[in-house]
Amino acid sequence: MDALTLHSPILAVTIPLLAAFITPLIGRAGPRTRDVFVITSLVLLEIVVVVLARDVYANGIRIYTLGALTATQTIPEAYMVPVRLILEVDGLGVLMALASSTVALAGAIYSVASIRPETGQDRFYTLLLLLTVGMMGIQLTGDLFNMFVFLEILSISGAALAAFRTRFVDAVEGGFKYIIVSSVSALLLLLAIGLFYGQYNALNIAAISDAMQYTALDKIALALLIAALLTKCGAVPSHWWVPDTYTPAPAGTSPIMYASSLTCLAALFRVVFSLYGLKMSLATVGWLIIIAGVLSMFIGVTMALRQTDIKRLMVYHVVSQEGYMLLGAGVGLAVLGDPQAVAAYGREALAGGLFHVINNAFFKGLLLLTAEALLFQLGTRDLNKMGGMGRNMKWTCAFFLIGALAISGVPPFNGFSSKLMIYEASYQFNPMLTIIALIVSVMTLASFTKVFQSAFTGPALPEYRQVREVPLSMKVGMGILATATVAISLFPSQVVNGVIYPATDALLNQAGYISAVMGGG
Amino acid sequence: MIRKIGISVSFIVMAIMMFSFAVLLHPFGEPPSVMDDYIIENTQQETGTNNAVSAVVFDYRGYDTLGEATVLFLTATAVIMLFRDRKKEATE
Amino acid sequence: MSKIVRTTARFLTPAILLYGLYLIMHGHVSSGGGFQGGAAFASSTALLIVAFGSKRVASYLKEHLLVTISCAGALMFIILGFAGMGTTFFYNVFVGSPLFGNVPAHGPNPEDIWTGGTVPLMNIAVALNVVAGLSAILLAMAGASNEPGEDK
């Protein structure tokens, strides 16, 4: 194994980290140099993640023990538990890392032009890189305490970025809300980690899972973990912070912050499937997640229909789309104990949920960027004040159409493929769920039709007659995400078989996850 | 009203959970220690460090500490960023 | 602040700095370490801000200087991690080398400071990061909240 492949799990975290430490210094050499440096480092990150992904898809779970004599020596010689910190990269981690590094690259390129009017750009790029570090760290780690540390990196950089435009009061308030919510949920997570440590004297996910007895303490820890991570990803009982935080977030960071929410969702999947898995009462937890999903779907979309602020409308769809992912995963979890049901529809439901996560990372990110492009050129997010931008901003209009058709589940776009998988699987589980999901889908389409009509069609309003298309870097940023969306739409079966099912199987195969660290499997 | 009920219910649930873990945990002063015994035993040979806490912080779990140092760096960056405009006014 | 506070601060600051230095340099042998020592170091900044006001302290501790030190500390830390890349990231390469390489005897031993491999170096790196980072936070917040209307 060559050195790059061997060290790729840690390089995927340390490359953006190193770049973040250098950015304040290199910022003194001028904005142009700094932009090139930031984008180069994110391209390097993308390359490393692709190398890592190829290896994981070829050879299965990758283990990287930090500070040991060899990367695969998880347990010290003649001992029985892991002592050092271990990175464990499986299909799910790689899938999320691929999506989030692509989104981070697109967001950074988009920011080059969109952040130009602002001051404090060096700090902005440092925070953007650290947000990427937080996402990569959570996805690639195999250690619960390490997950907490990177969750805090993600939260603090996210809050600071949300409050970046300090001249607006809602930006500051959104950042404040986010940091309060994240620090409380991170503390709940830490409390759960303490409960595991007190019982099993371990911090590694696989080691805890191996020793898990599902005692009353583990049930308390499970409740704390689910509460913390559902809050962090903005599902319904605690969705109230999402619109306030994401709406004022500056241009290029909105899709990255959205990807960070999806990262927390992936961490939740990791906890319920790999950490607890077969050892817990599956039906109860599965139904809990399904109910959270259905509520998120429905409440998110009804709130979205009432909005006139274009970005706030799209952010409410964030909540609603997260409902689909939770629904898919919840159905998969509820039947996990029954191998026949898993083969019949459980695996497909979970795969649909994960596919929807990836699709959303791209098309939802694209939509958030188009909303920011309208704000950048028109100076307003109010739908009632827009009109006829389809002629002046052709590229933005086309990108918006791609994103809107995909999110509403119109065939042949990728949103349709993933929703179809969720519909089919949930129909076999409980037809009521499918009906609700279909209704929500129709409402989503209605809501985006409204946006399209008021923002893009009709004659251009007189005050916006001389509005031009957005600068090149913003078009490139949106173009990356649009290309990814279209590519997935064109080859859905290849994508599902190539990357989604490996991630699904990694989640379903709890014994494999444990034996990769503990050996003897 | 609904808000108040929700808050009280979640508070009561949390309080019950907190006090029940205090009852259920191992007796204070007798924790399981399979991982930590290894560290105490081997810190001197493996890391050359007399202080086991330093060995954990910088060697066994050094990656966490890298994250921790990053958090401080990040906060310094964030706080400077938040107060950037005022500073400009002052100097100009 | 009154003259008593300022005089006390003048006398206390060197003592705080010395104690912080001790905590940093002895972190791998006895209790202490980079974070603790760095925090003690930065507490002298807090004392100076209270005694002399944030403007005067800020004129000595320039923001770009603090940012540079903070970056340097963080970079030193991550580079020490990369130094172990011959085996794995964060491998303690300096154990057994001429640089802080002595290995203490098992059990009780005369507390040799030339031990620990990368640990004492990482202590210094973290201390740089913490001192500069905390001082920058303190100065930025004190400059913003203190003396309202002064710099408007």
Place this chain on the structure above:
Amino acid sequence: MSDILINMPFFAVAALICVSLYIMMTQRNLIKVVMGITLFQSAVNLFLVALGYRTGGVAPAYTSGPVHLMVLPVPQAMTLTSIVIGVSTTALMLSLIIHIYRHTGSTDAEKSRRVKG
């Protein structure tokens, strides 16, 4: 009964967490909410340190003196990390409150449009 008395530190943790949750849920002043979160952080730190205590143990560092039973080192390292992270989040929260105060002239959540909720 004696078991419960032995676990007194864990009860202190539980009581502290309940107090901090009560503060966070009822107070409208943003600075008081931050104080509640700080109290929560302290409670969790106390919990971690208490988890690692061994009866009669000393600090986990070898000295020139005789070797005693040592307490567990990992919770101390975790607490160190958690304290540093707590300081950082508190600093960021207070900075944001300064900004909210500048915009709205108040640190009351009722007066600030979006913060309540």
